[in-house]
Amino acid sequence: MKQFLITVGGVLVGLVVFLFLMPFLIIGMITASASPPPQPARMVLQLDLREAMTDQQPTNAFAAFGGEQALLDVLGRIDAARTDNAVQGIFIRSNTGGMPASQAEEIRTAIAAFRQTGKFVIAHVQNDGVRMSMPGYLAVADADEVWLQESSEFMPMGLSAEVTFFAGTLQRYHMLAQFETREDYKNAAATLTDRTFSPAHRESMTSLMTGLYDNMLASIAADREIEPAAVRTAVESTPFTAARAVELRLVDRLGRPEEAARAALARAENAEMVEFAEYRAPTHSGGRVIAIVQGEGAIVSGPVDDDIFADDSAMNSDRIAEALLDASDDEDVAAIVFRVSSPGGSVVASDQILAALRTAQERGKKIVVSMGDVAASGGYYVAAYADEIVAEPSTITGSIGVVGGKLIIGGAMDHYLSSNTETITVGSPLVEMFSADRPFNQAERAAFAGFIDRAYAQFIALVAEGREMTPEQVRAVAGGRVWTGQQALQHGLVDSLGGFSHAVVRARALAGIEEDARVQLRFYPAQENPFESLGRLFGASSESVEALVRINAALSDPRVQRAMSMLREEDANVRAEADPFTVR
Known part of the structure; x- marks a missing residue:
């Protein structure tokens, strides 16, 4: 009886998934398989860095529904746009909430290579918090123009690391953490076993953060063509007004995002703004x-x-x-x-x-x-x-x-x-x-x-x-x-x-x-065919699922629907004549 109920429950869950999710999945796959509209002859790509990025492209065919960008995908598109004659420049909405420093460095390098081809990059900073992301600023510091919204002050910049120790909490609630570490600087369990930083833990964290900070200061100085000492003084003097940021040459112009976007389009002449995720890079074979x-x-x-x-x-x-x-x-x-x-x-x-x-x-x-x-x-x-x-x-x-x-x-x-x-x-x-x-x-x-x-x-x-x-x-x-x-x-x-x-x-x-x-x-691992993923979910072969989707796409064609409507009408006429009990 128990197994029967489990089986029935599984069938019901499957039906719910099928009835409510399948239409969206099928529509998505049909849309993806359809011929995409042509891209503009001249484009400015819009890249939004304000959301967190994963490092790599997901292998799961349906992970893209989450909408999260992947760093390697972003880097690949920037590199493709670098040699695409249709792309005139990139407009970037800068990250102000925080991003990994190494991600910022990779984007910075990609932007530099893009600009070396004679194309432009305009970045807009719209800070609306109590702290400003230093890596986020580093990522775009080498842009042709860095814009800052006038009502967005240049907020405090630097690095901080907050570590919460739970040894006292565990003791209070009659629990205990027992760990073996090799050796003193292996601090992964310290939040559970210690009440504060050990000397080795503090030394390690301070050294790491100082190294990251010094690297970023040097890169910002090089990108903004400012003396390293002046950059350090400026960063350590934050916060200050947007006008002061212009005086210190940390930003180039003041304005809202829409103004910066219009300035980017004006540079490109007769270009259209295209969302970064919608940009289709030219494909090359061979090699x-x-x-x-x-x-x-x-x-x-x-x-x-x-x-x-x-x-x-x-x-x-x-x-x-x-x-x-x-x-x-x-x-x-x-x-x-x-x-x-x-x-x-x-x-x-x-x-x-x-x-x-x-x-x-x-x-x-x-x-x-x-x-x-x-x-x-x-x-x-x-x-x-x-x-x-x-x-x-x-x-x-x-x-x-x-x-x-x-x-x-x-x-x-x-x-x-x-x-x-x-x-x-x-x-x-x-x-x-x-x-x-x-x-x-x-x-x-x-x-x-x-x-x-x-x-x-x-x-x-x-x-x-x-x-x-x-x-x-x-x-x-x-x-x-x-x-x-x-x-x-x-x-x-x-x-x-x-x-x-x-x-x-x-x-x-x-x-x-x-x-x-x-x-x-x-x-x-290669990205899985979406039909394979869907087939595994419903216990069917990928070929069967693909056939179902393509049949559905064909049946959705208006011409096919008109033909089927005519056939249904003719069929109704034939059956009416053959069946004396049919009321017309």
Whole structure:
């Protein structure tokens, strides 16, 4: 009976999804498959950076319904527009709420390359908060014109990091966090185990933020053609009025967004404004293939999430390993760029991905790792053996260390719920070591510490071998400490500074592809066919679903509908004549 009810419930849920969502999905797919309208002969692209961006393009066919931009997609469109004669310039709505510094650096680089072709960029800043995003300003500081709305003051600029510590909270509510860390600078669990910054934690955070801040000051000074000391003084004197920002040459003109947009169109002469997401870049075929393997989010093991609405927010080790192996098995692929944007995760999952990377190298493929906003801990682990590692100056990387433990809630359960948990075990005396009901006992703590020690030693050894360093050299820059990309370069943890485009250039060079030769970028994992996603949801083949959609599209054609109406009318006449009981 229970199974019957579950089955009936599943059918009902499926019907609800089918009846209410299918029309929207089918309309979307029909629209996508229809011939798009022609684009204007002269365009100014409008790019809105005010919303958060993911690092990479989702592989899920339906993730686009979320409307979130992906950094790699934005960079690709800017690069395509750079050589598209129809595109005259770009109008940017600047980010003022906050964005990762390395994202800002990548957009800044793309804008500079775009402007080198003689095209223009106009950016508008509309600050309406108590703090102004320094990375958001950095992204557009090199524009031909930076506009600021006159009623938007140049708000306080700088960096801040707020860390809330919960050790006292846990104690108050009769809970406890027990963690093993290797070593002092591995502070991922500090918010649960500490009440304030430890000296090592404070030193690490201060060093990281100072490095990010200094990088941004230097870049803003170069873009605005102002002395670095003057930029530092200006930033540290914020807030001030919009008029003062013009005097300090931090902005060029004052006006509202509509005025800045009109100024952009006036520059282009007879051009039309086109939303960035609607811009269709010219397609080119031919050339050798550079594979782009995408990995974003926490590194995890386990089954791949096949939910058609999943947002690819984790680096599943099965999926990423398969992508690396598929790319290395493709004879067309000349080299691989492995884009990593991850704060780390499972040791075992990271090891699986690294093994696939090394197999790809054994198959003759050169691999360049392009680090996103963060490629730390497990995110560095998976990159250690790459032929080259490329990071932005503000990428957060390193964190070569290990942390693990558990949260003990047994005391809270007893105090607030008067519960009593008892356990019966067979097998190893340590089988209950990760129970949340009680702390580790001495034997369990020793066993767990041994696991952490072995994992850390393994991490040190593989970085030493992969980066051609001695274990002592690695230990000197490890200890769980995080570095900016600029600092990591100085310590030998990365090979060069730059973004995704620079990583592609390095992959071309390693593959022996001439600088001016055309290449194709092929993304792995490949974006799934929407018909495959829909077919999996309803248990049908992708061919069947595609056929259904195309039949529906054909039936929606007005000409087909007129013909069917005529056939229905004729059929009614025939049946009426044959059936004496039909009333006409």
